[in-house]
Amino acid sequence: MAAVSTFSNMNKMYRACFHASRQAAALKASRLLNNRTFRVNSTHRQQPFDSTLEKPQFPGASAEFVDQLEFIEPNVIAGIPVYRVMDRQGNIINPSQDPQLSKETVLNFYHKMTLLNTMDRILYESQRQGRISFYMTNYGEEGTHIGSAAALEPNDMVFGQYREAGVLMYRGFSLDSFMAQCYANADDLGKGRQMPVHYGSRDLNFVTISSPLATQIPQAVGAAYAIKRENINRAVICYFGEGAASEGDAHAGFNFSATLECPLIFFCRNNGYAISTPTNEQYRGDGIAARGPGYGMLSIRVDGNDVFAVYNATKEARRRAVAENQPFLIEAMTYRIGHHSTSDDSSAYRSVDEVNYWDKQDHPISRLRHYMASRGWWSEDDERAWRKQSRQTVMEVFERAEKRLKPNPELLFTDVYEEMTPALTKQRESLFRHVQQYKEHYPLDLYDKDSH
C-alpha cells in the first residue's frame, strides 16, 4: 500500500517537471507572438501523456528527435542588439521611440542626474579628506538610475545592490538623509549601523542595502510573489551588477521568478567591471541578457547611457510584468567611470584613455544635455547657475551632517530582535557600567545622549 501511494506521488512529481518544460516552450512561443496566448500556468495544466506519439516523451524537455549528431554552438544567442532612443549627440533616432516627456520631466531627470553627480564629488572628496569612512560614486551610471526610477510607480518595491543612489534620489530621498547615512549621525534612518551608501527608506519603498552581493535577487522574487498575491498594481525592481550575476543567488532568483511567475524587473547594470575584473573574465556568453531565454524569461539589452532607452524599456517591462505576472530581465550597458569605491584605484587595471572616452564622449549626462539644448530647454547660463546652486545646496547639507552628533550608543543593542532579550539587556548594562568607569577612553562627547 505504501509502495503504491509513493509511486503515485513520484509520478506526480515527474508530471510537475513535465509541465515546467511545457511552460518554457510556451514562453518561447509567446515571445514570437508578442502576447501570452500560449502561456499557461503550469500548476493549472496537465499535459496528457500519450505514449503512442513518435516523439520524445522525456518529462524534462519538449522537442523532436533528430538523427544527426550536433552540438549546439554557444553563440546561438550572441550579439544581442543594444536598444537606444538617442544617439550620442542626443538626437532622437526613431521618432516612434521618443517617450515624448514634458520639458518639466526632462529637466527633473537632468537635475537629479547632475545633483547625484555633485553629491558624489563632494562625498568622494570628504572620504579622501578622512571625514567619512568610505564612499562609492555613481559616475557614468546616472542614466540607468534615473531612467529606470522614472518608469516605476512610487509604491513599487526596490531591491538595490549599492550603486543605485540615483534611484533613491529620484524617489525623493533628501540630501540630508543621504548625508546622515554617510556620516552615520543621529539622523541616519539606519541608526548608524552600516557603512556609507547603505541607504534605505520605508516611505520610499527602497529596501535597505546590504553589502553581500546578489542576496537581494531571490529576496526580490519573494517580495514580488507576495505582491502578486495581493493582486494590486504593484511590481518589484531588483538592481545588480554583471559581477553579482555570477553569484548563485542570481541563478536562484532568475529560476524562481520564472517558475513562480513573479511580477518583477531584473535590472542589470553591466558597467564593465566588478571591482577590477573585466567582463571577459566574468562570463563567456553574450552578457547577462543572453541568460534570459535559458530561464524562460523575457530579456532586453539597452544603452544604459541613454536615459530614454532605459526609461522606455523599464516602463514596458513594468507594464507587462504586472499585467502578465512574469519577470523581465533588462541588461543596461554602461560604464563605471569612477573607481569601484574609495578603497580602489582603477588605474591599476584599466587605461585612463578608456575612462576618458566614456567620461568625455559617451556620458549619459552630456547626452541628455545635448537633447535639452537642441530643444532650447537648457542654456550655458542655465548650466552654470544650476551647477553653482546644486553645489552650494550639497555643501550646506554636508556641513550640517558633519556637525551632528552620532546616534546614542544604546542603539548598538536594539533591533537585533524585535524585543530586547535578557542576554542583550545584561550586555548593555555591562557596557554602560564599563564606560562609566573608563569614561576618558571612550568618545562619549561625540554621541547623542537621547535615544530617539
Place this chain on the structure above:
Amino acid sequence: MAAAARLFLRGAHTKLSISSVSTVPQRHFGPALLKLSPSCDPHTQTQCRHAAHFTFQPDLVPTQYGPTQKMNLFQSITSALDNTLSSDPTAVIFGEDVAFGGVFRCTVGLRDKYGKDRVFNTPLCEQGIVGFGIGVAVAGATAIAEIQFADYIYPAFDQIVNEAAKYRYRSGNLFDCGTLTIRAPWGCVGHGSLYHSQSPEAFFAHCPGIKVVVPRSPVQAKGLLLSCIADKNPCIFFEPKILYRAAVEQVPTEAFTIPLSQAEVVEEGSDVTLIAWGTQVHVMKEVAQMAQEKLGVSCEVIDLRTILPWDVETVCKSVVKTGRLLISHEAPITGGFAAEISSTVQEECFLNLEAPISRVCGYDTPFPHIFEPFYIPDKWKCFEGIKKMINY
C-alpha cells in the same frame, strides 16, 4: 510486504526511503542497547540495522488548549500549518516537494485545501528558498520555508546569517523579515549517515537576530512551531525526523502556542541537572530513571527547547540546586551548543558546582553510517557521565 515496500522505496528514491524506514511504532523497548523494529523478521536480524536508541515518552494529555486528537509529530506539524493557513491569508508554504505533501508528509493535503498559490514547490535550491522566503516576509506576508533536510541548509547559510538575521538591525528597524520561519528535519534517524542526520543548531546559535527551536514531541512541535510563525523574528525550526512517526500524543486540534526562549523542567530532581533538546530529551528521561534505580541519584531533566536566545535562568536555577550539570547533544562536541551552556553556567554558578560540567555529545567526526550506535550519545554514555560526576 512492508519489507518489500521499503526495499522498493530505497531503490526508487533515497530521500523518500528515510521517511518510511524511520517508522518506529510507539512502544516501550526496555533496557537493551540495540532494538529491532517490530516489523523486522527475527530470522533476518543481521540484515536489519534498525536500532532505536531511545524510547519516546509522551507527556500528559494537555487539557488547557481544547479538544485533542491522536497525532504523530509530522501530523502535528501539518496541523499547525493548517491552523496558520486558515487564520492568516498571507501565509504561504514552499520548498522542495512540499506541494504533494513533502517527503516527510508534513504538508499532506494542504495544497488541495488552501490552493496552489499558497502551498507550492520551488526549484531545488536552498539559497533560493530562504532568499525567497525573506522577500515574502519583507513584503509583509507570512513565509514558511521548508529545507528538505537540515543537512542541506548550508547553501542558505549566507541568506540566513547575513540577511535574515541582520535585516532589522541593519535597516534601523525600517525593514524586517520577522514573519519568516524555516523548517527542517533534523537529527539522527538510525541510518541517515553523513547527510541525513546532522544537528546544525550550533552554527546558527552564533548568529544574533535569529531564533533556533527544537521540539521533543508532537504537542511541543505544534505549540513551538506556531510560536515561531507568530514571532516577529526569523526562526529556524528543527524537527527531529526520527520522531515524525515514532512519537504519538494527543495533540490539541486548535492553534496554541508554547513560549519561545523558555526551557522546561520535564522532571524534577535534586542531584544532577540533565539538559538536552529534541530526541535527546527522551534519552535523558530514561537516563534519569536508570540513575535513580541503579545509583539512587535524583536527576532534574530540562528540555532547553529554544537554542537561541536560550533560557539561562531556568538552567542556572537548576544547577544552583543540584550542583551538577550534564549536557548532551548529537552534534560534535567541539564548538557544540553544550560548550556555550557549560561556559555560561561556569560563570554564573561557579561556587555551586560539585563536579566539572559534563558534556556527552557526538564525536568530532562526520556523522557515520554503520557506526551510528557507537557515535550517538546514548543512555549508557550519559549514565557513565552521571556516575563520574557523582564520584568526583
